[in-house]
Amino acid sequence: MPSEQTDFAVIGGGPAGAAATLTLRRHAPQRHVVLLEAGRHDRPKPGEVLPAVAQGLLRQLGVWTSFVAEAFVESRAVVSAWSGETPDERHSMFSAQGAGGQLDRARFDRLLVQSADAAGAEVRFASPVCSAVREGYGWRLKLPDGDIVADAVIWATGRSWKLARSFGAKLRAHSHLAAYTRFFDRAPGDCQIVIEARPEGWWYSADLPDQCRVVACLTDPDLGSEMRDPKSWYRALAATQLIAPLLSSGARETAALVKSAGTVTIDPAAGERWVAAGDSLFAADPLSSRGIIHALRSGILAAYAASDMLDGRGELARKRYAMIARQGFADYVPALAAHYAAAARWDTAFWQRRGRHFQNPAAAATQG
Ligand SMILES: Cc1cc2nc3c(=O)[nH]c(=O)nc-3n(C[C@H](O)[C@H](O)[C@H](O)COP(=O)(O)OP(=O)(O)OC[C@H]3O[C@@H](n4cnc5c(N)ncnc54)[C@H](O)[C@@H]3O)c2cc1C
Incomplete structure (x- = not known):
């Protein structure tokens, strides 16, 4: 050779x-x-x-x-149903850093x-x-x-x-965390990122270039294994308040991926x-x-x-x-724990597991 x-x-x-x-x-x-x-x-x-x-x-x-x-x-707003069901909207025009991008x-x-x-x-x-x-x-x-x-x-x-x-x-x-992600085309654009906490985990969607859209459900791999099945994924999607309506106008699925995300x-x-x-x-x-x-x-x-x-x-x-x-990791652990703690309003396995980390984020960093 x-x-x-x-x-x-x-x-x-x-x-x-x-x-x-x-x-x-x-x-x-x-x-x-x-x-x-x-x-x-x-x-x-x-x-x-x-x-x-x-x-x-x-x-x-x-x-x-x-x-x-x-x-x-250009990301114009983040819309989330995170700590409660009432959507919260943050517009990039009010951010000193300006707008980010959706790629x-x-x-x-x-x-x-x-x-x-x-x-x-x-x-x-x-x-x-x-x-x-x-x-x-x-x-x-x-x-x-x-x-x-x-x-x-x-x-x-x-x-x-x-x-x-x-x-x-x-x-x-x-x-541990897994992302069950699907991509769509023919989706109307809104320049927004949408995030929603659900009993099984959390969902996000973003408007992408060329009238495309990504939708992902993040949950623990052992809890979400049935999400590999399109029927289960679409059933769980239908129960979301903010994400499901984004696909209601003729969007067509183009690809599906499962990725580890822990x-x-x-x-x-x-x-x-x-x-x-x-x-x-x-x-x-x-x-x-x-x-x-x-x-x-x-x-x-x-x-x-x-x-x-x-x-x-x-x-x-x-x-x-x-x-x-x-240092980067030490900054990340309490910030992530605080994000999850803000949404913990269900007594389901996914949120109970996050709860253990909120009580002792330092231990979560070292023990997993
Ligand atoms: C579901 C999900 C959603 C995410 N959303 C966001 C988000 O919205 N914003 C954000 O900032 N981050 C997000 N991330 C994280 C982000 O995608 C990664 O942090 C980022 O891609 C890391 O960049 P990287 O270059 O380290 O790795 P990668 O982007 O994974 O690139 C690694 C490259 O290495 C190549 N490679 C692998 N093995 C070999 C090999 N043996 N030899 C040669 N090449 C190899 C791969 O082909 C790949 O191109 C998300 C992650 C997931 C899983």
Whole structure:
């Protein structure tokens, strides 16, 4: 098998991997970077709501103008039936940060990767990394069509942790959650995000570009297994107050997906010549709406850490990076517990489980 040499290999071309690649190109333009993406970003993917704070990060990455040209849906309001049945509406015009976006995720991910390519990185689609083994100071990555030897690696494969063993990282699942998601077209647009708490969990829907819409039910995997069956999913949808009416005018289902969505962290956050970023480092509950922001931010920081590793400051880089990751998680736990506590008005298994975490969020962080 042929093997190639690179300074940096970034594994995974989601927002975290693309942000890391773009940052490496800007920060260390003399170094070679290869971005390895298993897929092609040509399939529907959940994770559509981009908070307004992303604007600064997209500018920092040099992709703001291209992002604006994509004309995604501007988020004008969040409507929720969360702590009670009366809908609460928050309009972005009253937010100091302005409006966020509602994305076609495949198109957004493609935009970031294409920007990395235009910035001089070598981008390879359909290139899944199967395993990584130490070689010299760096890593030999095994791909179906040959090996790549990299001096440093950024691991950004999202919620796929198959490489954890290669890097000697331990996974910690703090909570379990599954998202039963369906996409629709021919849905009239309203530029809104709608969230509704229900006895079985919670639902969200967002108006997406090209008259598309996403609708998802989030519940525990053991409680929601029947949600895989379209009849059960549509029956539960019919009982919602705010979400069901959004599909009443001839919307047509185009795709259905089941994704894990619980909180997972890894330890350590970085090791010898490798750094984890995005969901691979810390996968958050979608209720927190921080997944893409965290992916972009940690991708940028991972790039600086990986660069320091090649410049002989590996230990300091690892320590700093781990400290920032710990702090991010420490901020997240009480905020998430407070969100769930605000909606806990049913005596069902889903809400009882969240209740145990509200009483002791610190324990939830360490014990799951
Ligand atoms: C149901 C649901 C709804 C969500 N909603 C939101 C939301 O509204 N707003 C928000 O901010 N976040 C949301 N999130 C979270 C958000 O989608 C993620 O946090 C974000 O995508 C993480 O980016 P990433 O780059 O770390 O991982 P990903 O986006 O998952 O990208 C990882 C990439 O790595 C590739 N890959 C995997 N394995 C390999 C391999 N071995 N070799 C090479 N490539 C590989 C994958 O193909 C993928 O393209 C949601 C998540 C779920 C599950």
